[in-house]
Amino acid sequence: MDSFDIENTDDWLGCPTPLETCRPQLALYENEFEELNLQLRQSREQIFELVEMHPAVAIERDQLRTQLAAARSEAADANRKATDIETKSNWQLMSKDKHISELSTKHEAATGISVRTGQPIR
Template identity: 60%
Template sequence: MDHLIEDTDDWLGCPTPLETCQHQLRMYESEFEELTLQLRQERERIFKLVEMHAEAVRDRDLAMATLREKAAETAAIRRKMHDLRTLGNAYKKEVGDLREMLNGYTTSAKTPP
């Protein structure tokens, strides 16, 4: 029965097992080179993203420092405004008291004793 099994390895155009292995090896090498190129490109992209992140962190830190400065300036201005309001209210009270005193003098000067 072994004589019924055909051995087609030597047919014209059919690759030998060695040629098949060599072809498969070339396919693997090509795929490896392509993956290596893709890996290099992705590493470059990651490096750019890391640089962009570092720049964003620097910008954020600068903005936060500026914000803290402006917040301190605003607090100082608010304290000055509060002090001026307090002082203005004190002056208003003093002016009112002086007017009352002045009205008392002018009223007593108009009425005969």
Template identity: 55%
Template sequence: MTVALLEIEDTSDWLGCPTELETCRYFLRMTENEVQELTLQLRKTREDIFGLVQMHADATKECGALRAELAKTKTDLADSNRRATEIETKSNWELMANSRHICELILTIRELSGEKPFESPYPIQRDTPDT
């Protein structure tokens, strides 16, 4: 089956049908509009990225400052713990020394008052078979 050339309808002279030049201009305008829109989106995206980079830089800077502050606080805490331990140790030694001194004074008082210092003030009760 061959189609005769006269059977193909020529639509180039119809009203409302664009010519090749009009079609090319239409697609050119569509492409230009799309490029302009993409350019605006690209500009906005670049601004967003710049903002994110700036936020990251600020956060990194703040993180560094907080790390330094944390390290200083840890050092201060360690010093405070060391001083507290020294004070506690000194206090315990002083309490032990005071307790020993008090015991020695009690012993001296008992000796001077005529008591037998090493004798128990409480009589020892023994179990007897009678009870």
């Protein structure tokens, strides 16, 4: 028997022919191709929806940016006003404290009694 004939198994009983071995693989490739086409179609639909949504979302983004800038400006103004009020009230408190201290000193000088302790000043 020739060594080339040992490798030739096409005529053996029960052995699939090359065509028979290719058919299942071809069916797998066809199924994969159909699945990939379906995924591609779905992806294209999603991209189309995103492209349609973009202008509306961009307009909304711009409006929100404008509102944010206005809110920041209002917050800065409110902070400035709060600082002014706090500064003014601190100055008023210091002025009142100074006035009370002056009045206390005059009262103690006139009466000779300590305003803080109620005892005579020595």
